[in-house]
Amino acid sequence: MTVRYFVDEPITRETATLSGSEAHHLLHVMRAKPGDEVVLFDGSGEEFPARVEALRRSEADLIILDRQRVDRELPSPLILGVALPKGDRQRWLVEKAVELGVTRLIPLETARSVAQPDAKAVQRLGRAVIEASKQCGRNRLMEIGLPTAWREFVASAADTRIRLVAHPSNQSAAPILRPVLPGPVCLAVGPEGGLSDEEVEQAVRCGWETISLGPRILRIETAALALAALLAAELEERGT
């Protein structure tokens, strides 16, 4: 796949300018020259074949050659609420969620959560979304929502048919593989120490189903990505 670059504003004219990290990538990593052809995207769902026209120290001007709607999204929205893990694992989670097609990621505040990411950390996560989108071909950026309290998250999206909470359970779990009608899917993954009994009850009372991912204790990011992969596959299979 031709190297892709993100333009942080809608591409509406016949030219575009790369700056910041994206210009650095083009200029100093790929060492582009005038005449080189690349692909731009601006998060709107379109791709823009473009040609490098002029290079400056930290910016590049390009000529837009075409615009094409190229949709690599899931057939229906996939929303993932997750108590963010700490450190590197946060970035991994965001990167893999983008690759798997997650539409929106909501950091959850739960009884046993660790601290929420600060403004600087959220900015880095936004950068991770862009880089993962460049690599995997998505032309819409995964949204990262504001940190949301568990109670509020499970009470929202009351009209979403499929809402699943990852929770080890003794009784036979709702089958994780079953025909999924088209429509949004909401997933919820709790913190390392697990969801409290009260949190699980709140979700069930709001109409969520609990899903067990087997007898092994999973890290937050593993549970989130396994669940996302499963539902993404089901959505892709059912198609639009």
Added chain:
Amino acid sequence: MTVRYFVDEPITRETATLSGSEAHHLLHVMRAKPGDEVVLFDGSGEEFPARVEALRRSEADLIILDRQRVDRELPSPLILGVALPKGDRQRWLVEKAVELGVTRLIPLETARSVAQPDAKAVQRLGRAVIEASKQCGRNRLMEIGLPTAWREFVASAADTRIRLVAHPSNQSAAPILRPVLPGPVCLAVGPEGGLSDEEVEQAVRCGWETISLGPRILRIETAALALAALLAAELEERGT
């Protein structure tokens, strides 16, 4: 879950000794004291509640209190052949494969692979298996096979009913979600640059099916874990 420690030889007597990294964990990270109770495992599939008896500078003696067969394995073997990614991602892949229940991981040599891990790297991967097993509760260690040529890997396991190669395809992919009869499952994931046409043909000629994971370009470790998560869920659902 009580903190778990790995003993690198079969536990057969009424005492066991921890050394190396495991002793370090017990002594200096957990700061255990005589009388503390922990859980040991030796890779045999059993767990051993034990009590700390004596601590030395870099070893610890424990008394075995009980032995219990605690199986957190998948109902059937799940074998994952994968062209290893570079650097950190290799370790991440191994860790997540353990959590998801992969039975055996085979590093694959393909036309577009990067270098295979050297002896030191393989040792570190073995350590990653132990640490992931401690954390997720598996009492059997995932095996890491010797690097194997693609041609040889796809020709092996000819009697395994379910053999799937991750490969983006234009024609409608074999449904990834379908009733899976009990029995071993083999998965194959190629390198970042993709499998060559010849490699795909070799697999198909040997009876493998290609599986598309959607329109997004996935990193090696993402494709491997998505596929493993899907098949693990199907195996768990079908049971023994």
